[in-house]
Amino acid sequence: MEYLDFELPIKELEDQLDKCMVIGEESNVDVTTTCKQIQKKLDETKKDIYKNLTAWQRVQLSRHPDRPYTMDHINALTEGTFLELFGDRGVKDDKAMVGGLGKIGGQSFMIIGQQKGYNTKTRQYRNFGMANPEGYRKALRLMKMAEKFGIPVLTLVDTPGAYPGLEAEERGQGEAIARNIFEMCRLQVPIITVIVGEGASGGALGIGVGNKVFMLENTWYSVISPESCSSILWRSWEYKEVAAEALKLTSYDMKKQKLIDDIIPEPLGGAHYDRETTFATVKKYVLKAFDELKELSTKDLVAQRMDKYSNMGEFKD
Numbered sequence: 001m002e003y004l005d006f007e008l009p010i011k012e013l014e015d016q017l018d019k020c021m022v023i024g025e026e027s028n029v030d031v032t033t034t035c036k037q038i039q040k041k042l043d044e045t046k047k048d049i050y051k052n053l054t055a056w057q058r059v060q061l062s063r064h065p066d067r068p069y070t071m072d073h074i075n076a077l078t079e080g081t082f083l084e085l086f087g088d089r090g091v092k093d094d095k096a097m098v099g100g101l102g103k104i105g106g107q108s109f110m111i112i113g114q115q116k117g118y119n120t121k122t123r124q125y126r127n128f129g130m131a132n133p134e135g136y137r138k139a140l141r142l143m144k145m146a147e148k149f150g151i152p153v154l155t156l157v158d159t160p161g162a163y164p165g166l167e168a169e170e171r172g173q174g175e176a177i178a179r180n181i182f183e184m185c186r187l188q189v190p191i192i193t194v195i196v197g198e199g200a201s202g203g204a205l206g207i208g209v210g211n212k213v214f215m216l217e218n219t220w221y222s223v224i225s226p227e228s229c230s231s232i233l234w235r236s237w238e239y240k241e242v243a244a245e246a247l248k249l250t251s252y253d254m255k256k257q258k259l260i261d262d263i264i265p266e267p268l269g270g271a272h273y274d275r276e277t278t279f280a281t282v283k284k285y286v287l288k289a290f291d292e293l294k295e296l297s298t299k300d301l302v303a304q305r306m307d308k309y310s311n312m313g314e315f316k317d
Contacts, residue, residue, distance in 0.1 A: 001272075004060050006049060010269075013042040050268055053218070055244035055253075059226060061218040062197050066272035068279070070098060070113035070156045073196055076279035077286070078102030082111065085142060091171065094135030096127040096163070097207075099142040101151070105287050110146035112139045112207055113156030116197070129198075130163040133176035136206045140180050143187055152190040152290055155207040158197030160225060162206065177206040184209035185309065186302055190293035192286055194264070195219045195251075196271075211305050212289040213259075215251035216282070217266040221259070222249035259312060261289075 003011045017038045024031035053061070061067070074082050082102035086093040099112035114131060117123030131139075139155075146153050162173055184191060184207075193210035199221035215221060226244035227237045254260045264285050267274035296304065 002065055004057070004064065006057055006060075009045055010042065010049065013038060013045060017042060046268055050270075054241065055220075055247070055250050056226060056241040058218050058250050059198075059220050059244055061270045062220055064270060064272055065118075067197060068271055068275050069118075070115045070158050070196060072275070073156055073194075073279065073282060074098070074102065074111055074113070076275070077104050077283055078111070085145075086138075088134040088137035088141060090137060091134040094127075094132050094138055095125055096129055096131040096159075097135030097139055099139055104154070104283060107287070107290060108151050109154045110142055110151050111154045111156065112142055113196075114159040114203070114207075116158060127163060129159045130161060131159065131203065131206070132163050132165075132168045133171045133173045136162075136173075136176040136180050139207050140176075140183055143184065143191075147187055147189050150189060152192065152293070153187065153210075154286060155191065155193045155210065157193060157195045157199045157204045157208050157221075159200060159203040160198050161200040162203035174202075177202045180206045181209055185306060188298045188302060190290060190296075190301060191305070192289045192293070194282060194286065195221055195260075196282075198225075200225050209305070209309065211293050211301065211308070212261050214262050214264050214285055214289075215254060215260050216264045216271060216278070217251055218270050219251055220244075220249040221251075221254050222247045 017035060020031050020035045020038055023029065024035070082100055084098060084100035088094070096114055097112070098115045099110065102109060102111050114129045115126050116129035117126040143153055162168070162177060191210040193208050193213045195204070195208075195213075195215040197219055198204075199208065199215070199219060201223055204221065224247070226240040226247065226249075229243040229247060230237050230239040233239070233243070248257065251260070251263045255263055262285070264281055267277050271278040293301065
C-alpha cells in the first residue's frame with residue numbers, strides 16, 4: 001500500500017501495530033491490550049483524517065496509484081462478460097479510450113471509459129488516459145451502435161483531460177468532443193455516467209453527458225485541474241491547494257451546485273482500501289438508475305437529458 005503525505009500518521013500507527021504483533025509472537029508475551037490501544041488510536045486517526053479531507057487531498061486520492069481504474073470497474077461489474085470493441089473506422093484504435101458490450105446484473109450495457117496505466121509501460125500505452133480525437137470518435141461509434149440496438153450506455157470517466165498534442169488538434173480534437181456532446185444530448189437510449197477518478201475539462205465532457213451522473217466520493221470534476229489553474233493565475237503550481245478550494249471541484253461541491261445527481265460513497269480511506277465494496281456500490285447505483293430510466297419513453301428520455309443540462313447555470317436574453 002502506498003501512502004499519501006497526509007496519510008503518514010496512519011502508516012506510522014499501522015507500523016507500530018505490526019511491530020507489536022510481531023513482538024508478541026516472537027516473545028510469547030501477551031500484547032493484546034497494547035495492540036487494542038494502538039488499533040483504537042488507528043481507527044480514530046483514520047476517521048479524523050478521512051472525514052476532514054480538503055479539496056486538494058481528495059484530488060490526491062482520485063489519483064492514488066492503487067485506486068481501481070476503469071477496466072477494474074468494468075471487469076468487476078460485468079463479471080467476465082465484457083467484449084471490447086476497437087477502432088473509430090477512420091484513423092486507428094485509441095488505447096486511452098476503451099469500450100464494448102457487457103452485462104451488469106443480467107442487463108446488457110455499452111460501457112465506455114478512459115483507461116490509465118498501472119506502470120510506466122502501460123501508462124505510455126494508454127497515453128495516461130488522455131484520449132485523441134479517434135478515441136472520442138470510437139466512443140461515439142459505440143454509442144450510436146448501442147442506440148441502434150436499444151442498449152443503454154454506461155460511461156466511466158477518469159481522465160486528466162483530452163490529449164493536447166499538436167497531432168490531436170490537427171485531427172480535430174475540439175470538433176470530436178463537441179460532436180460527442182451534441183450527439184449524446186439526443187441519443188435515444190439511457191445514458192448513465194460515473195466519474196471514477198479524475199474528471200477534467202472537455203476530456204471528461206466528451207463522454208460525460210448523461211441522464212444520470214454520479215461521482216465516487218473521492219473524485220473531482222472541473223473545467224481545469226488545480227495545477228493548471230494555479231499556473232495560469234499565479235504562474236506557479238505552488239497555489240494548487242488554493243486553486244482546488246476555489247474551483248469547487250469535489251463531489252460534495254458538485255452535488256451542492258446540482259451539477260451531478262448523487263455521490264457514490266467510498267469505503268473509509270478511499271476506493272482502493274476495499275475494492276469489492278466499491279464495485280458492489282457502483283453496481284447498485286447503476287442498476288437503480290437504469291430501473292428509473294427504462295420506464296421513460298424515448299421522447300421523455302431525451303427531453304429529460306436536455307432539460308437537465310439546460311437548467312444548469314444562469315443566462316439572460
